Amino acid sequence: MTTNSVPAGGDPRRLLADARDLARRVRLAQRVTWLPLLVLALVIFGAIPVHRYGRAVVSDCQAVGDGQVCKVWLQTVTFYWLAALVLAYVVIAGGYLRVARARGVDARVLPYAVTGVALVGLGFAFAAVWVRLHPAYPEDPSAFVQFLSRLLAPPGAIGVALLVLAWLERHVALLLFALGYLTVVLVPINFGWGAHWGPHTWFVPHLVINGGVLLLGSAGFALAQRLRRPR
Numbered sequence: 001m002t003t004n005s006v007p008a009g010g011d012p013r014r015l016l017a018d019a020r021d022l023a024r025r026v027r028l029a030q031r032v033t034w035l036p037l038l039v040l041a042l043v044i045f046g047a048i049p050v051h052r053y054g055r056a057v058v059s060d061c062q063a064v065g066d067g068q069v070c071k072v073w074l075q076t077v078t079f080y081w082l083a084a085l086v087l088a089y090v091v092i093a094g095g096y097l098r099v100a101r102a103r104g105v106d107a108r109v110l111p112y113a114v115t116g117v118a119l120v121g122l123g124f125a126f127a128a129v130w131v132r133l134h135p136a137y138p139e140d141p142s143a144f145v146q147f148l149s150r151l152l153a154p155p156g157a158i159g160v161a162l163l164v165l166a167w168l169e170r171h172v173a174l175l176l177f178a179l180g181y182l183t184v185v186l187v188p189i190n191f192g193w194g195a196h197w198g199p200h201t202w203f204v205p206h207l208v209i210n211g212g213v214l215l216l217g218s219a220g221f222a223l224a225q226r227l228r229r230p231r
């Protein structure tokens with residue numbers, strides 16, 4: 001029987017530690033967290049004038065009390081969100097791939113981009129099915145339906161997709177940020193701002209707050225990345 005000595009550099013525990021450290025360095029090099037937050041913030045801010053001046057299709061009006069209630073399809077708004085978010089995820093994926101090539105690492109952004117686009121479609125499909133199944137004018141939807149509607153609306157879908165990106169990158173800070181952002185979206189608070197602005201601008205505070213959170217997050221992650229970069 002013979003025995004073979006293990007070189008000091010071949011210590012399994014040391015090799016495992018080196019492999020883990022290398023994997024951590026690669027994950028850090030892959031991250032361009034500020035980019036999706038910036039692009040999506042711009043998309044949300046861009047929705048403000050579209051909501052304000054976009055074309056609305058009014059139909060199926062019914063008398064209710066002294067007034068009437070109508071179904072309103074925000075045609076321009078729908079097309080804007082679909083086009084802007086799809087384009088945004090294409091830009092984000094392209095930005096990640098470009099940075100990855102420059103740094104010589106792989107990019108794990110495509111599942112995130114695909115999820116983001118899929119959530120956009122799912123959100124509008126949910127809204128269309130809800131309207132189709134409720135042709136009359138029921139009372140306010142249940143709390144669950146309102147929650148699901150906010151979650152699948154474009155600002156909420158952005159947050160859900162960010163959870164996927166955080167998982168792909170094993171990015172705890174992004175995970176916490178995405179959860180905080182979703183809290184802001186799902187529990188809309190405007191501090192009374194815009195309460196008497198009228199039906200064409202009631203949405204502005206929520207969009208400004210949602211976009212502002214993403215913009216601040218982008219600035220924060222960009223600063224953290226800059227500080228982490230070796231001098």
